[in-house]
Amino acid sequence: MIVREKFEDELHELSDKLVMLAKLAEQALNKAFTAFETQDHELALRVLEEDEQANMLEEEINDFALLLIAKQQPVAIDLRRIIVGIKIAADIERMADYGVNIAKASIRLGKNHHIIALDDLKKMHQIMIEMLNQSINAYAEEDVHIAKKIAKMDDEVDHLYGQCMKVLLRESSENFQQISQLSFIARHIERSADHATNIAENIYYLVRGRHLDLNK
Numbered sequence: 001m002i003v004r005e006k007f008e009d010e011l012h013e014l015s016d017k018l019v020m021l022a023k024l025a026e027q028a029l030n031k032a033f034t035a036f037e038t039q040d041h042e043l044a045l046r047v048l049e050e051d052e053q054a055n056m057l058e059e060e061i062n063d064f065a066l067l068l069i070a071k072q073q074p075v076a077i078d079l080r081r082i083i084v085g086i087k088i089a090a091d092i093e094r095m096a097d098y099g100v101n102i103a104k105a106s107i108r109l110g111k112n113h114h115i116i117a118l119d120d121l122k123k124m125h126q127i128m129i130e131m132l133n134q135s136i137n138a139y140a141e142e143d144v145h146i147a148k149k150i151a152k153m154d155d156e157v158d159h160l161y162g163q164c165m166k167v168l169l170r171e172s173s174e175n176f177q178q179i180s181q182l183s184f185i186a187r188h189i190e191r192s193a194d195h196a197t198n199i200a201e202n203i204y205y206l207v208r209g210r211h212l213d214l215n216k
Contacts, residue, residue: 007072014068014085015140017061021092022136024054026129028099029192033125036106036185037118047103054096061089077206084206088139091195091202095132098188098195105181105188115175116182120164124189127157131196138203147200157193161186 028047035044065082068074074082131153138146164186168179205211 007068007074007078010068010072011078011081014061014064014082017057017064018085018088018092018139019136021054021057021061021089021096022132024050024057025092025096025099026132028054028096029102029125029129029132032099032102032106035103036109037122039106039109039111041107044103044106048100051096051100054093058089058093062086065089077209080206080209084139084202087202088135088199091198092132095192095195098192101188102185105184109178109181112178114182115171115178116164116167120160120167121182121186121189124157124160124164124186124193127153127160128189128193128196131157131193132199135196135199135203138200139206142203142207144204144207147203150197150200154193154197157190161190 028051031043032047034040035047065086068082069079072078131150134146134150134153137143138150165183168183168186171179173179201211201213
């Protein structure tokens with residue numbers, strides 16, 4: 001019984017580390033978007049500098065999870081919890097990387113006036129952040145209903161992404177540099193939302209023991 005309790009504590013520790021990684025990713029994405037919106041290059045550079053924290057924590061999670069497998073030799077649902085934890089960590093770390101990419105794009109944009117309204121990009125970003133938070137809640141509570149809601153939110157992000165790209169394609173080629181960087185930012189947000197959806201899929205697998213494609 002004592003061994004089982006210790007194992008449960010270690011599974012909770014794995015969950016806590018994932019929550020911490022998600023917070024780092026959220027901070028990176030929010031800071032990057034703020035840097036883009038306000039043309040704050042110092043803030044953008046700070047996102048680049050802080051990225052190593054997320055990279056190191058993902059490695060720590062992987063090492064911790066592999067040690068749990070080797071030490072405890074878990075089966076069934078416990079093994080799924082650990083494997084899903086590794087997969088979720090990879091998706092969250094990739095979202096943090098997209099924060100870095102947005103920060104880099106904001107630096108490349110310089111201080112020029114934005115050629116389009118940022119409303120759709122703002123909405124995309126807000127929904128994507130909510131998807132990240134909801135996916136972590138779904139993981140902590142092992143709630144497939146929350147996971148399914150995330151897929152619907154992803155559809156909204158995809159719709160806004162399509163609208164944003166249509167607006168950019170109508171812009172003059174004279175603004176090619178800004179068009180390309182704004183396109184990259186939109187794409188980075190859209191891909192971040194896809195990774196949140198991946199997390200939701202893994203939660204479904206964790207709870208139900210079978211895969212569900214929420215990106216259809």
